[in-house]
Amino acid sequence: MTAASIRRSGGRLRVLFVTPAYIPFISGARTFVEAMARRLAADGHAATVLTTNAVRASDFWRPPAQSHARLATQDVLDGVAVHRLLLTYPWPAPYAFGVLRRVGLWLHLSGLPSAVTHPVQSRLARSMPPLRNLEEASDKFAAWADVVHADDSSWDGMLMAAATAAARHRKPLVVSPLMHLGDAWVRAHYQMAHQVKIYKQASSVVALSAMESDALMALGVTPGRVRHLHMGVDGLPPEFENLDTAAFREQIKAGAPIVAFVGANTRDKGAFALARAVLQLNLEGTAVDLVCAGPQSEELHGFLRSQPREAKSLARVRIHVLGVVDETTKQRLLAACSLLALPSQVDTFGIVFLEAWQHGKPVIGAMAGGIPDLVQHEKTGLLVPFGNVDDLAAAIRRLLLEPPLAARLGAEGRATVQRAYTWDRTYEDQLAIYRGVLNAAGGVV
16 A cells, blocks of 8 residues: 555555454454454454354364354454355365374474475465465455454464465565464474464564564564564453352352363363362362363363263362353353463463453463463462463462462452553554554555
């Protein structure tokens, strides 16, 4: 976009978001894109989201059940134009997806030269995820946009399509990798040769933590192109400030202090270690209930079924798996809990910590990914090594047995959110990034 065209449009920007999932999909990445796109539209700019028709994580590799609601391929939500591409399921679905992904990651971890791995990984990326008309749609909308913003680079097929289209039309590319910095296998999802090449060529790469910034620069991204951006939350609506927690506890049949977990119910998110820690505490005589809300609950159910008989019997009473819940239920859980625990190794940031702090609750996180950059140990929460069940159980016990400590951590967390972590502040910083890359390209005034 030229400076003259910006002036003619009154400074109105056109931003294309390329992201693997959007409303009603539940994830922190989706929440970030939604918050930015809605604010752009409300501010008089134009925002388009190019995404998939996924509603849950398993939709990427397994055809949904017949009863699964179909999303419109074109929609307008809060002033944001949404275009959804249809996922495909090449034979032999669902196994093809997992095999191809593992081959790409194995090549990255093999130590082979990038000259060998790069072409193969780039080819495999076309199925990550398998979509109809991705290249054509990316090209069409990149031609319209002033800035192309690719979000969540673990879906490297969409990242590559966005980067190719932006380069073809000479549009600035902004990338938010949302890089998970857990073990080597987790990091590989974001650091394959073809992904790193795009990071290096992008106009700007957005990091959500100092650790992610350092990781990007270690991969060779020019420091001046790395921008540190915080995520945020909206203010807590009045209807969520005085919730009936007793009714919620009765509804889910919680008979002890509640540890809340909000997120995908998977090993890497820390759900398995947290379940073991809660069972261990109960076996040792400290009564506590774990209430899990979020997608992929079948994975946690499978893990609990694999436990020894005594623990399995105890889990039926003390562990409540709610699955995906609406916003009101999530807020009721956060209001009713004694603490939130998200001992994850795959969180670049962790919006749910902010949501728990809004209710004045103490939190427990893992010393992994971007969590230590957000949760300050002994100040706004407690940190434990990822996967360490004993340390996790000890941290839960400490917060339950030391109410003054729990209250202090929760209060400091609430003050931190109000001071530094709002979506309005994030939006202003994001808008500055867009203006900066356009200015560098000679297109903004």
